[in-house]
Each structure stands twice: as structure tokens, then as C-alpha cells.
Amino acid sequence: MTQHKLLQNFEIKGYQSALIEWFDDNHRSLPWRENKDPYRVWVSEIMLQQTRVDTVIPYYLNFMREFPSLEDLATAEEDRLLKAWEGLGYYSRVRNLQTAVREVVSEYGGQVPKTRAEISTLKGIGPYTAGAILSIAYGKPEPAVDGNVMRVLSRVLLVKEDIAKAKTRKLFEEILYELIPQLDPSAFNQGLMELGALICTPTSPGCLLCPVRTYCRAYHAGQEHNLPIKSKKKKPIEKKMAALVLINKNGEVLIEKRPEIGLLARLWHFPNIEITQEQSGVEELVSFCKSEYDASVEIDTPIQFVQHVFSHLIWNITVYDVTIENQSIEETETRKWVSWKQIEQYAFPVSHQKIIEHCKKEA
Known part of the structure; x- marks a missing residue:
């Protein structure tokens, strides 16, 4: 397999090791990280879409008390479900989640699918959520590309493509299939997300604290504040x-x-x-x-x-x-x-x- 041009002369193994070691030592203690149960991971990833971690934590804890299993969520009345989600916004997320959970219970014997082909057919599960569940819960070397990940990789690999465009997301997915280690894809993917959340932030990247600064092309080029490239949304x-x-x-x-x-x-x-x-x-x-x-x-x-x-x-x-x-x-x-x-x-x-x-x- 020909290596992607953006990874040529890039120290992949060194980057993998540095990121995973940093994540293992420095990751936040979050309720959905208590175990790798795929249902718990799934719920957390849906809640975290367009919502801050600090906001999600109390909702997540309450939701898991209300619906501790797939079966509990599948049989819940909608009014009770919406009440548990009240205030989180984007309510189609929880309706789609329940629809998908019902399908998992009825069609997959209550086992969340382990392949991208199967899990991607479930309502509300896009490429990122599929990759997050497969890598975190099942240890599969699958990419999970969100805004945090695109920001980190734009800087690390000096990518000057507009991250608001679908083709750029596809580009990072292609790169990640080569960049994700086979042995610990869970820590690697979560490490990318955590790095983007804590250090490689949108406006003030903490480069002096960054565990992968040595490998960061934008840092060495003095371009870390200029990346990623992102076109502005329309005014509401x-x-x-x-x-x-x-x-x-x-x-x-x-x-x-x-x-x-x-x-x-x-x-x-x-x-x-x-x-x-x-x-x-x-x-x-x-x-x-x-x-x-x-x-x-x-x-x-x-x-x-x-x-x-x-x-x-x-x-x-x-x-x-x-x-x-x-x-x-x-x-x-x-x-x-x-x-x-x-x-x-x-x-x-x-x-x-x-x-x-x-x-x-x-x-």
C-alpha cells in the first residue's frame, strides 16, 4: 500500500507512542470512561455532539441512571426520554438514538454491531460516531474524525484544506487509517480528541505543553495560530x-x-x-x-x-x-x-x- 503523501517523512511510530503515553498519564476522569461498554460509549458520543463536556456530565449520569441498559432505553416512553434530555438541545439526537437502540435490541440481540458496515446503518450514527464506538469500545483501528481531530491533524501535518468541507474530512479519514496503531486504537483516538480539547485548542494552542510538539509541522513552521482553515458559517x-x-x-x-x-x-x-x-x-x-x-x-x-x-x-x-x-x-x-x-x-x-x-x- 502506498503511503499517503502527507505522511511521507513523518515519524508515525514516534507520534503514536508520544500521544498514547500522554493520554494514559493525563486523560480526564470522565464517567463514560469508567468502562468500555459500547452502549455507554454510544450514549456519551451522541450527547457530546455540539455540546461541552462539562454540560454533558450531569446529563449523562442522570440518563444512565434512568436507562442503564439498551433494553431500558428501547422500551422507554418518549415523554420520559425527552424529559431526561431536556436542556441538552438537538432533540433529534435522542430520538434517533432510541430508534437505533431498538434496532440493536431486535435485530442484533442487544449487541452493538462491531463492524463499520453494520453500525453505520443505525439511525443517527455517522462516520465519526461509528469510528468512536468501534475504536473505544471494541479496539478497532477505525478513524473518528471530528472538529478536534481535524484541528490537531491540520497543525501536526500542516494541512491547509478547509475543514468545513466534506472532502477534507474524507482526507483525514484516509490519513488516519495509516496513522492509527493496530495495538491501541482506543487510546490513540481518545488521545487525539483529548489533545484537541485540552492543549491544541482553537485560539490559544498550548504548544509548550504539547506532548507531540516535536512532530508538529505547523509549530516548527510558526503556523500553529493560522490553522486549521475553516470557512465561516452563514449568519443565523x-x-x-x-x-x-x-x-x-x-x-x-x-x-x-x-x-x-x-x-x-x-x-x-x-x-x-x-x-x-x-x-x-x-x-x-x-x-x-x-x-x-x-x-x-x-x-x-x-x-x-x-x-x-x-x-x-x-x-x-x-x-x-x-x-x-x-x-x-x-x-x-x-x-x-x-x-x-x-x-x-x-x-x-x-x-x-x-x-x-x-x-x-x-x-
Whole structure:
């Protein structure tokens, strides 16, 4: 097999040894590293997608208490599942995880597949997650290329390709098939991830502390601050929203379930609309209540302003409250009257959790 041109004259064995030795001596103690159970590794990798380690730790510990096995997760009701994930965001991750776990239980006898071909067919498992599970849990020499890994290798090998492009990810996968040691791929892959998280950071790489500085081409060329190359994302779209905390004479609040598909699908929220006119939103909310609930309301000043930033979208939400005395809004499967105590049983997006917290403080 012809060696990749980027690895020519690169001391592969020395780099492998230095990285693995550093990882063995310096890795963080994290709950998903307590053992190499593939289910535990899988859950952690899904949670860690686009989410900080410090944020994930308490969620992970709670999730594993709630669903300690594949079978527990496979049979869990969705509302309970979403409640356990509440606040982590990107809720399609946990829905896809449950779908895939159910397939593993029914089609693979509860054993997480050991080959890339099989594991890659499971919903929500892309090339990185497949490589992470196979290498960490099963000791397979499979690449796991995420942003951390691309940043580290861009510097180590002086790669000036745009890491936001799919072809660059493919390039690093090709390189890693030659770079990963056969004997300890788990420590090597985790070492790359750990190095990117702790030392080879995006803006201030700690080169003087780096265990593989000797092998780093960018460091020797004085290019470590210029790499990786990454094209900028599009600026997120801002939307003006209005939300309504609608309270009945019994002190119960109206909550509704979001649609089956789309952003934050099937989570609960307070009635809300996008404001289309250059005004406060009061008139549009009044019209909304009349058309949606056949309820006449008088809305006064806002009680709260909430901003929530998604990767592609920003919600600027003005929150109002109103108590209705005479009108009756009937409950349905997707619309409920609940007390402030009962509301804790339902999973809400972060933006609406902030509304709940505010209203409870004011109550």
C-alpha cells in the first residue's frame, strides 16, 4: 500500500507512542470512561455532539441512571426520554438514538454491531460516531474524525484544506487509517480528541505543553495560530416571537405540544407565534387567541424577554401573561391545563424553561 503523501517523512511510530503515553498519564476522569461498554460509549458520543463536556456530565449520569441498559432505553416512553434530555438541545439526537437502540435490541440481540458496515446503518450514527464506538469500545483501528481531530491533524501535518468541507474530512479519514496503531486504537483516538480539547485548542494552542510538539509541522513552521482553515458559517436568521402564559381561574397554565416533525418536535411549549409586523405583538396575540381558542383576552405589558440562539436561528421572544376567567379552552392530546407543580413532568425547550423559571419566581 502506498503511503499517503502527507505522511511521507513523518515519524508515525514516534507520534503514536508520544500521544498514547500522554493520554494514559493525563486523560480526564470522565464517567463514560469508567468502562468500555459500547452502549455507554454510544450514549456519551451522541450527547457530546455540539455540546461541552462539562454540560454533558450531569446529563449523562442522570440518563444512565434512568436507562442503564439498551433494553431500558428501547422500551422507554418518549415523554420520559425527552424529559431526561431536556436542556441538552438537538432533540433529534435522542430520538434517533432510541430508534437505533431498538434496532440493536431486535435485530442484533442487544449487541452493538462491531463492524463499520453494520453500525453505520443505525439511525443517527455517522462516520465519526461509528469510528468512536468501534475504536473505544471494541479496539478497532477505525478513524473518528471530528472538529478536534481535524484541528490537531491540520497543525501536526500542516494541512491547509478547509475543514468545513466534506472532502477534507474524507482526507483525514484516509490519513488516519495509516496513522492509527493496530495495538491501541482506543487510546490513540481518545488521545487525539483529548489533545484537541485540552492543549491544541482553537485560539490559544498550548504548544509548550504539547506532548507531540516535536512532530508538529505547523509549530516548527510558526503556523500553529493560522490553522486549521475553516470557512465561516452563514449568519443565523433572527425571528421576532411572542409567547403567552395563559392562566385559568384555577391557577393552571396552558401548554401545548409542538408538531410531530420540525424544530423541537414533540416538546411542550407555551402558545407562541412569530411576529410579522413592526409592533409589540400584542395585537397579533389577541387575534391568535380569538382564532385558535375562541377566547377574548386583554394583554398588557410584557413580563419577560428571552433570547435563544440555535446554530442557524435566533429567537427573540417577548413573553406576556394573561388570566382568563370565563372562557373555557378544552384540553386535547396536544393541549393541556397544568399546575406549576405538574409542569415539571413535561419536557420543554430551553427558551420556555426560562419562562417557567421566571413565572415560578414571580408566583
